[in-house]
Amino acid sequence: MNTTIWMALALVLVLEGLGPMLWPRVWRRMILAMAQLPDRLLHRFGGGIVVAGAVVYYMLSVHGGS
Structure with a gap:
């Protein structure tokens, strides 16, 4: 697989991990709200x-x- 795609995937993982790491309460409320949709x-x-x-x-x- 192309290195660029792996780098993009790594960036997505970093960005996705920032939510629960920095704002766990907000992230949890957002996930609970999405579960109701x-x-x-x-x-x-x-x-x-x-x-x-x-x-x-x-x-x-x-x-x-x-």
Whole structure:
């Protein structure tokens, strides 16, 4: 796998870990609130994040690589 993808995954893990490490109470409340959302809304939210990530990756690979 491309080194850039592994570095991006490492950055995601670092950013995801900052929430519970720095703001555990806020993070816990956010997770509990998300657990109450309907599945359909979570599917749309997750799909939007995937699309946004793919667009950012495409933009950086096409325009940022030169």
